[in-house]
Amino acid sequence: MASVAFQNVEKNFGSTKVIHGITFEIQDGEFLVLVGPSGCGKSTLLRMLAGLEEISGGVVSIDGRKVNDVDSKDRDIAMVFQSYALYPHMTVRDNMGFSLKLRKADARITTERVARAAKILNLEPYLDRFPRELSGGQRQRVAMGRAIVRDPKVFLFDEPLSNLDAKLRVAMRAEIKALHQRLKTTTVYVTHDQIEAMTMADRIVVMHDGVIEQIGTPLELYDHPDNLFVAQFIGSPAMNIVNGTLHRHGGTAYVEAAGGTRWPLESGVGHDGQQVAFGIRPEHLAVTDVGTVGAVPAQITVVEPTGAETELLVQAGEAPIVLVTHGRTSVRPGDAIGLAVDPAMVHVFDQASGDRLVPVMQ
Amino acid sequence: MNARKALREARLILIGIPVALWTLVPIYHMFLFALSSKDDAFSGQLWPSHPTLNNFAIVFEEKHYFLNHFWRQLGNSLVIAIAVGVITLAIATFAAFAISRLKVRGGRLVMNCALFTYFIPAAFLAVPMYKAMGVYGLLNTQWALILAMITLASPYAIWVLKQASDKLPYELDEAARIDGASPLQLFRLVYVPLMVPSLVAIGTYALLLAWNEYLYAFLLLSNDKDITLAVALGHFLSADDSPWEVLMATGLIYALPPAAIYYVFRRYMVSGLTAGAVKS
Numbered sequence: 001m002a003s004v005a006f007q008n009v010e011k012n013f014g015s016t017k018v019i020h021g022i023t024f025e026i027q028d029g030e031f032l033v034l035v036g037p038s039g040c041g042k043s044t045l046l047r048m049l050a051g052l053e054e055i056s057g058g059v060v061s062i063d064g065r066k067v068n069d070v071d072s073k074d075r076d077i078a079m080v081f082q083s084y085a086l087y088p089h090m091t092v093r094d095n096m097g098f099s100l101k102l103r104k105a106d107a108r109i110t111t112e113r114v115a116r117a118a119k120i121l122n123l124e125p126y127l128d129r130f131p132r133e134l135s136g137g138q139r140q141r142v143a144m145g146r147a148i149v150r151d152p153k154v155f156l157f158d159e160p161l162s163n164l165d166a167k168l169r170v171a172m173r174a175e176i177k178a179l180h181q182r183l184k185t186t187t188v189y190v191t192h193d194q195i196e197a198m199t200m201a202d203r204i205v206v207m208h209d210g211v212i213e214q215i216g217t218p219l220e221l222y223d224h225p226d227n228l229f230v231a232q233f234i235g236s237p238a239m240n241i242v243n244g245t246l247h248r249h250g251g252t253a254y255v256e257a258a259g260g261t262r263w264p265l266e267s268g269v270g271h272d273g274q275q276v277a278f279g280i281r282p283e284h285l286a287v288t289d290v291g292t293v294g295a296v297p298a299q300i301t302v303v304e305p306t307g308a309e310t311e312l313l314v315q316a317g318e319a320p321i322v323l324v325t326h327g328r329t330s331v332r333p334g335d336a337i338g339l340a341v342d343p344a345m346v347h348v349f350d351q352a353s354g355d356r357l358v359p360v361m362q
Numbered sequence: 363m364n365a366r367k368a369l370r371e372a373r374l375i376l377i378g379i380p381v382a383l384w385t386l387v388p389i390y391h392m393f394l395f396a397l398s399s400k401d402d403a404f405s406g407q408l409w410p411s412h413p414t415l416n417n418f419a420i421v422f423e424e425k426h427y428f429l430n431h432f433w434r435q436l437g438n439s440l441v442i443a444i445a446v447g448v449i450t451l452a453i454a455t456f457a458a459f460a461i462s463r464l465k466v467r468g469g470r471l472v473m474n475c476a477l478f479t480y481f482i483p484a485a486f487l488a489v490p491m492y493k494a495m496g497v498y499g500l501l502n503t504q505w506a507l508i509l510a511m512i513t514l515a516s517p518y519a520i521w522v523l524k525q526a527s528d529k530l531p532y533e534l535d536e537a538a539r540i541d542g543a544s545p546l547q548l549f550r551l552v553y554v555p556l557m558v559p560s561l562v563a564i565g566t567y568a569l570l571l572a573w574n575e576y577l578y579a580f581l582l583l584s585n586d587k588d589i590t591l592a593v594a595l596g597h598f599l600s601a602d603d604s605p606w607e608v609l610m611a612t613g614l615i616y617a618l619p620p621a622a623i624y625y626v627f628r629r630y631m632v633s634g635l636t637a638g639a640v641k642s
Contacts, residue, residue, distance in 0.1 A: 052536050073542035085533035089555040098551075099541035146541070 002063035002076075002153035002186055003028045004049065010057035011044055011210075018044055020210045021058065029184045031177070035197040036207035037233070043158055045207070046190045050079050050156050062153060078147035079156040082163060084139045086131040086146075092118075093127040096145045117148040120179070137168045144179065155180075157189040161196065173199060194234050198222070206230050228354040231279050231347055237311065240285070242278045242319045243351060246270045255348070259317025261296050265346045270357045277354075279347035285323035286340040287312070287331060295338030300331050314339070392617075395610035403607045417611035426608055428598050431587055439573055439590040440619075442504055446511040447569030453512065454519035454564060455557070459549055461520075462527035463535055473524060476517035484514050485577060492581050506582040507590070511575060515568040526560040527553075562630040570620050591616050 004026040011019035019041045026032045034042040047053040049060055051072035059066050067075050078099075086095050093114055094101075100110040118124045121141045131139055140160060147155055157176070161169045177200050180187055191197055197204045198218045206213040206221065206229070213233075214226040225231035231239045244257035248267065255263040255278040263278045270276055288295050298316035305311075310329050314321050316339060323339070331337060348357045395403050396417055398410040405411070419425070424432045461469035491510050492501075500506040530553070538548045554561070579590045586594075595616065598609040624631065 050536075050540060052539070072536075072539045077540065079537070079540050081533045081537060083531060083533050085531065085537035087534065087538075087552055098538075102542040102547060102551075146537075150541075 004154060004186060004188065005061045005064075006045070006049075006058065007061075008058035009045070009048065009055060009060060011041070011048060011053065012056045018210050019048075019056075022207075022210075022212055023058075024205060024212065024215055026186060026188060029186055031180050031187045031189065031200060031202045033197040033201035033204045034188065034190045034207060035194055035204055035233075036192065036213075038192055039209075040207040041210040042190045042192075042205075042207050046156055046158055046188060049154075049188060050077060051075050076153040077156055078150040078152040078154075079158065080140075080143045080147055080160045082159040084131070084143040084163075086139055086142055088131055091128050091130055092123060092134070092142050092145075095131065095142055096149050098146070099150050113149045113151070114145075117145040120148065120182070121145050121175075136164050137172060140164065140172055141175075144176070148179075148183070153186065155185050155187040157187065159191055160189075161191070161193075169196075176200065195236060198234065204234075206233060208233075224356070225279075225347065226356055228277055228279075228349045231349065231356075235281060237282050237322045237324065239279045239281050239347070240319070240321045240323075241349075242316075242321075244276065244278060246272065246274045246276045246348075248272045257317050257319055259319070261317035261319070263296060263346075264294055264341055264343050265348060266343045268358065269348045270350070275351040276357065277349040277351050279349060280341060280345060282311070282322045282324040284342050284345035285321070286342075287323070287325060287329065288338040288340045290336045290338045292338040292340065295340050298337055298339050300333050300335045300337060303329070303331065303333060305329075392610045392613055395607050396614045398607050400605070400607055417607050418615075420608055421612050421615060426605065428594065428601070428605070429608070429612065431594070432591075432612070434587055435589060435591045435594045436615075438504065438588060439592065439616075442508055442511070442579075442590060443569045443573040445508045446515060446572035447565045449508070450512050450515045450519050450568035451561060451565040453516050454523050455554070455561060457516075457520045458523035458527045459553055462524050463530075463532075463548070463553060464545060473521065476521045479517040487514075488577055488581055491578065495582055501582060502584055502588060504583070504588060507575070507579055508572075510578045510582060511568075511572040514578075515571050519564045519568060523557070523560055523564055526557065530556055559630045562627050566623055566627050566631065570623065573620060 006022050006024055008021045008023055009019060010017065010021055022045065034045060036042050044053060048055050049062075051067070051070065055068045060068055062075060062077070087098065090098065096114045096117055097110045100113065114127070115124075118127055121144060123138070123141055123145055126134060126138060126142075131142065134142065140163075143160070160176070161172050164172060173196060176189075180200075189196075189200060201218055203215060203217055204221055205215050208229050214221060214230045216224075218234075221230055221234045225234060225239075228241065232241065242255065242257045242261075242263055244255040244261075244263065246253065246255055246269070247262075248271075251267055253265050253267045253269065255265060255276055257263060257278070263280075265278070290297060296316050298314040298321065300312060300314050301320070302313040303310065304313070305328070309324050309326050312323050312325065312329070312331065314323065314337065321339065349355060350357060394408075394410065397413045397415070398405075399412060399414055399416065402410040402412060421429055421432055424430055457472065460466045461472060491513070495501050495506040495510070500509070534552055534556075535548060538552050543551065574592065575590075576592045576596065579593045580596065583589045583593065591612070595609065595612060598604050598612075
């Protein structure tokens, strides 16, 4: 159990800078997820923490101790790789006990710890098998077992579920989370999948092009995205963004978009004539009758029922909009509807900088 | 459909038969000679009228002028081939590990040099090698031949093993490093066990290269008791009236160990030597 800190950490590959001075802390026992599109530097950051990449600048510390120049093996960390990286010539038992063997641990302790980890992960029947004789999910569990046996200060996961099929991914997601709740070991988890991030994390660090876009709990990021990137990255289906000009008349305010559609918002945001991006999540839109006062006229393009909810793709002016309704709906493609916007749920961003203008919800 | 398949088979057979004959006739010829008495040998028959194992008895009992040191020379061949195989394997494995896994500086240069040596035929280097061995005072010792053969075998061995090493996922090394393995432990506990097929193939390659070598053995060794069987076989031809039937019996014996080795390790030979041939 330990805390982890990054202070102004940088990474260069030759003359290319991929991490631009990153600073944040991970609390003892926290499950922190690094998320971002590929190439954003999240894996590099994790590998720097693991000691697999040199740190070009700044300080990485584990439990208050600077580890920049400490060997991987002396950092007291365990890592689960995307490819599992199981030793193909060793049985599950030997794979899991390998680190203890290298440490010349007592054979009895090794047996005991491997047995305990195998029990936690339901791997007991497979201890004498080789990795090639296991399914993807079982291999993933062995990789986790190898990490558990170490009893490290920090667990590192590098996209551990990417090689699994969708169903297994959901199951393993829950298993990893349950494991963390049981062991309470500080965990850093890298993924490009925002759903994984949302469901597993205590806190999420959203990265983009080598910088941190925002740090926060899953719901903080969802409800109060700091900028357009986070707004569009977090949430599925993604937030609708409509570019337009902000207008204020007396007590009312709206964004006028190309095609003449007017999107209402709470007054007190931005200034008249400002070029803004109007954002609203699909579940904060509702279908009303066409012509309803304040509603945005739109036409249904596609109806996608998924059972519990229905996703509607509509065209409002020149903007394609997605909305999600709970339960069933009777609308059909081609229908003209009105989009009812809840102004309290609107996010407004400056078009030029992408920054959030003012928090809409308290 | 079936006709087309038959046609393709027929074409393969048409190519296969001449190739098989081309390869097998000399071997059959050798076999025939080895079983013939001196009078039978040149009779031109497909099978000797009085097949005999007498030639082998002559060889095994060293009952011929050219075979005075047969067992000794066979032993020389064996010792030299095994030494070359083992030492080449050791050098190439360490080199491939250092270049491919530890990514030491200058690794690329070593690989390029190894590739460059392909352009120089071994025969070109015979005289310089002879001079070098003379300078080191190694002429007429078996070490001269062992070192020369290692020099010739290593570049290819390093090249192939490096390519094979590159195919092992690098995450394994990283996982081992995080698990606490030192480079030597990584080498011993992870790298070597996973490289076994390639190691067997390359070890066999170097061993057979040394076993079959004639030119360097002929140049670097001259004492009858030190020479390898390959050179001893060559001596047969220095006589006006060469005892062909004994020569062929000895040749057959000489050809058996490589055949046996190939047979035992055939599984590794194909997978090992083609490893790294294409980038997967």
